[in-house]
Amino acid sequence: MAKRDVIGRYSGSVLGLAWSFFNPLLMLAVYTFVFSVVFKARWGEGVSDSRTQFAMLLFTGMIVHGLFAECLNRAPTLILSNANYVKKVIFPLEILPWISFGSALFHAAISLLVLLLVQLTINQQLPWTAVLFPLVLVPLMLATMGLSWFVASLGVYIRDVGQVTAVFTMILLFMSGIFYPISALPEAYQSWMRLNPLTYIIEEGRNTLLLGKVPDFQTLGLFTAVALLVAWIGFFSFQRSRKGFADVV
Template sequence: MFGSFWRNRQLIYQMSKREAIGRYKGSVMGLAWSFLNPLLMLVIYTFVFSVVFKARWGIGADESKTDFAIILFVGLIVHGLFAECINRAPSLIISNVNYVKKVVFPLEILPWIVFGSALFHTIISLVVLLLAQLVLNQHVPMTAGLFPLVLLPLILGSMGLAWFLAALGVYLRDVSQITGMFTTVMLFISAVFFPMSALPERYQFWLHFNPLAVIIEQSRGVLVFGQLPNPLMWSVLMGLGLSMAWAGFAWFQKTRKGFADVL
């Protein structure tokens, strides 16, 4: 799994770059949309939840709408990276039939290419978040440098799911319909719009079994509140992420022999 990534790293980089830039090819504003899209969604969600529903994070009596927006943005960034990888996975092989039939191509890198494109937009959103913190709060915690480490289990787990869904999508075309619903459900049950502490204790226990919710909470800790991630929780998530990546990759390699026949 890691050997394939290392051997094809240059190809992954070039194709991810083409994927990220090609999304805005022909548009007037070009890559500026990668800044505007997350900002627009942030404004909409902030208005709906903090103005209409009067939602609060409970971080203090002087909590402002900008504080709410920054904390919310962290959840949207993490979920967005996960959702883009999962939503696009089922159609990866189907939309690249030429790579299956006519060219000797390492098909297993296709999920990495999607991840690379998603990571580009995540980095841009992260830059927007950090700039907003500097402008509005005049402070970015030193623990923000640990964000890539917190995100690592999510990356591995997302890749495992992407390999599994990419292979399954060849044989079962309905998968692409299910993943859209799945990522939408995850948006609302992964503590994106509320802190885990806001739930009754009996529900908080169950929410800890949602890896995405735990990673979002840890991401807020390092990016906003200056808290170190829980080493034990991170180790458990890392083990789960590695297991999912290995299982997804093994499934992909096992089933890829039938891709050409089905397509």
Template sequence: MWRSIWKNRGLILQMMRRDIAGRYRGSVMGLAWSFVTPVILLTTYAVVFSFVFNARWGVGLQQSRLDYAMLLFAGMIVHSLVAETIVRAPMLVVSNVSYVKKIVFPLEILPLVAVGTALFHAAISLLVLMIAMAFSVGHLPASALLLPFVWAPLVVLVLGAAWALASLGVFLRDIAQPIGLFMTVLLFASPVFYPLSALPAAVQPWVMLNPLTFAIEQSRAVLLAGQAPYWGGLVIYSLVAAACAWCGYAWFQKTRKGFANVL
């Protein structure tokens, strides 16, 4: 799996650039939309939740009106990173039939391109969040440098799911239909709009089974609370993510022989 990624790294980057550029091709503002959109979202969250609803996170932080919006936005970035990839995954192979007919083309890189594009948009949103933090607090915590260690296992887990869904989408076209609804349900089942501590103690272990929960909580810890991540949990999360990625890749490679017959 890793050998294939390294061997095709140049092609992956080239297709990522084309994918990102193609999304904004023909628009007046072009790539600037990738920055403007998260700015508008963060502003909307700040106005609606802080000024209209007067919402407070309630975790003992000294909060300004912007704090709740930043806490919410941090969770939304993680969810959007996952959702953008998972929603696209079932149609990755189906929408690239010409590549299936080219025997020498490495189809396994298509999910990698989708994950890379999602990471690009997440990085832009993260930049907007950091600018808001610098404006609100006046500085960025040193622990923010540890964010890649929090996101890395999540990206590996999402990649494994994308490989599996990309394969299943070829044989079961209906699987693409409920994915958007599933991600919406997962949004409210994750501690995006509320802290994990707000849930009853009996419910919290079940919410922790949600693969987004740990990533969201740890992202907030390193970005906003200035805390180090829970390294023990990261090790376990990384092992599970690596196993899921390997299984997804193995399934994709096992079933790819039948893609051409179905398509």
């Protein structure tokens, strides 16, 4: 079903799945031009001031945020857009967020491939820590699924949820350290910014994919435990509220 979701998104288009490759490149080019050319932003923190390096640091944040945002923005209409499955008692409705996540993960993997190819072309090598990047994504996956289950069930009864998630993910785009390092902020704000789980995932993603640094496994374990709790709460709320889906849709 996830495969069908990916293919169906580009059905009828001339380039087909090639759009999944060109879309992130286009957005990367636009954001890089605006922030590094127009605003002349520089990363600092001992990182090269080249526009290419800035683009790769920015792109890593976009990959993580895009994976989370796509799942959360689709969650409010997951049940409503699959109303025919609600009537079928044997269909496990709880897998619908997994289908959405699988589709988003495919597009994230394409973007990640682009990032690694660019880095390999420029630096002639990849840091070995890149193999640890999937571990960094584990708490993101768990938290995303928990929020998707909760929002999907809530969206059945409150149709305004979709508008809220769209605004929320847009705020996170600028409040997760995607376009700037957290160290560039005044110290009074840094601790608040680090309360955002996406900030940690994005920073550790850059460390493993670009900077060759091993993630902080103690903090990673703590985030994973919290994400497990979020996933359990989201799944529990979904299972409790699913009994009324058929009466609403």
